[in-house]
Every structure is written in structure tokens, then in C-alpha cells.
Amino acid sequence: MSLPAVAVSQSPEAKFREYLASRPKPQRFTDQQRDMINYIFSQHDHFDAEQLIEDLKRDGLGVSRATVYRTLAKLVDAGLLRRLEFGPRMFYEHDYGYPQHEHLVCEKCEKKIEFQSAAIESVIRDVAQQHHFQASGHTFIIRGTCRECNQAKMTKRRLDLI
Amino acid sequence: MSLPAVAVSQSPEAKFREYLASRPKPQRFTDQQRDMINYIFSQHDHFDAEQLIEDLKRDGLGVSRATVYRTLAKLVDAGLLRRLEFGPRMFYEHDYGYPQHEHLVCEKCEKKIEFQSAAIESVIRDVAQQHHFQASGHTFIIRGTCRECNQAKMTKRRLDLI
DNA sequence: GGGTAATCGATAATAATTATCGATATTATA
């Protein structure tokens, strides 16, 4: 966990049940939803639908692909998860109980490094105001090569020269 | 065209031919590539593969879907086009002869508003240095509702109240 | 102009996600 958690008053499950109850048409809370929330909030990381399906299966919790996609959409809508557009597939991470932040993504090893930046928040505010734009969200990703992958490349280059 | 163009010494076609010639294995310049470059650089906008295929067809220039995708990849590699990850499909825009900038994207009308920000460039430099990360590119998109769509919503709300 | 091989077009394949629909399980009510 690379950033300090944010204090919250409710458990993720309680927050989700509150969301379900507040919908115009009543929504039900199911065993599959409970299993997914328990698994997802047992650790902070960046995951996609396919990984989650595999991880749940490994833990003996069989949740179908369709239900995983459906529930992820609800968790995002409920404010529990944040969607991340890294490349061709969607990734997800904690939103509830975790601070706003941005990512460095390594193109070699897929590692995600988190950082916070007040400057970006202020750019968003300023630009939105200038263009009378009502901002609702943003994506900021810096792509490149992480320290470890850089060192590996350097070492290889040094060896190649011998 | 919302931002001032950058002066360049070569035509896009000349630049692309130079790129083809500089490849380790010789690459050929085809009629389809010429047609695509001529069409794409006749205007500055944000387009995806499907739109480009339709537009070329409308102009009597039939370029197959496979060739459009193949050539777009080459144009990006040659530095003529920049790839934009707006939502589920890839978009493209001029890179050669056009300044670095970021986007506000309206979720209602799909409009793309361009803006430049020195602050973002400096955030990227600082964060990369702090994490010993070799940055090679970035994505910065602010999502929300544009001025016009906001006004439309406001007007509708006002009418609803009557 | 002729030979070689890069590129083309048509179409099949892939990958991620969404839609369909009969079976199942949650919730409200008697």
C-alpha cells in the first residue's frame, strides 16, 4: 500500500448496502456481491476483471464473468471503486477509504506507482473555470520505464559492450 | 483549429517518406498511404479509424480497414500522428506541426477542447525524477460537461420548473 | 520491362465487454 488510507465511518459492505437501498428501484444484496467486496477490500491494488475472476476462483469463490462485470459497474457507481483506463482493458482500485492520486505506469513490467499532486488538481480547477467546463473526472497517466527496469536495461547494455 | 500550428520544414508526406527510408528494412510508400496523409493533414481534428474509413470512402478513396489500421500505426511511429486514449477506442490527431496539448472531453456531446499547460509538463518532470522513472509519454484527459451542454441542461431545468 | 518482396484487400481470429434468457435466490408480505 503506497499511500496512507483515508479514515471512513462505514465498512465497504455497509456503504454498498446504503447505495443499493438509495436507488430509485430497489436493488438486492447477494452472496456474490458480498464475496467480491470482501476479497477486493482485503488488499489495495490495481486489478482487472479477468484477474479478479481468477483470484475468486482460486479462493473457492465462484462468481461468473457476467456477475463480476455487473458488480464492478455497481461498485464504481456506488463510489467504492475507481475505474482506471490503463491501455486496452479497464482496471479498478479502491476509491472509498483511499486518497485521490495519479499513476506512473511502467511499460516493461506493468508496475503502477502512485503519487499525489496538488498542482494537477489546481490545473483542473483553473482550466475548467476558463472554459466554463463542468469537470466530473479525469485521467492522468505517465507512461515510461520504472527504476528497476531502467537499471536492468543499463546493466544489459553494459554487458553487451563487453 | 483551436491552437496555433508549429512551423515545420517538411511536408507530412516528405517526413513520412524519410521515416520509411530510415527503417532497418526498406518500407514502401503506397497510393493508399499518400491518400491517407493528404486527407488527414487537410484539417486538424480528432478522429478514429472507423470515421477515417468512412470519410475516405465518401471522397472516393477506398482504403481497406486493415490498411487504415496498419498505416495509422506507421504514422504514429513516424511522429506524424499522436494516439489518444479517449474511452474504448483509439483516437488520432496531428502531432507533426501541432503543439503539445491536453484535452477537456464533453461526455454529453463528445466535443474535445484543447488546452496547453506548462504546469503539467513540470509535474511530469518532477514526479519522474523523484521516482527515477524514465517518462516516455502521458495521457491527461479532463472529463465532464462543456459550456454549451451545461447551458442546455440549465435551460431544461428552468423549463421543467415552469 | 522484369524480378523480388513489401503491401494490399478480404476475411478470419482475438480480446474485452455487454446482452439474452431461463434458473435461482432475495426481499416483502401474509
Add this chain to the structure above:
DNA sequence: TATAATATCGATAATTATTATCGATTACCC
């Protein structure tokens, strides 16, 4: 607690964007 109503589930088909395949075409060097 049993029952009825219907939201959700799982299996699978469909969709969408993109990439791979492969025989036909054509750019480029001589």
C-alpha cells in the same frame, strides 16, 4: 415461516475494436 414477486445469477451468444492470415497486387531496384 411459507409464499409470491422479481432482481440477480450463470451459461452462452452477440458486439465492438483491433490484429492476424494469406493469396493477389504493386512499388522499387536493376
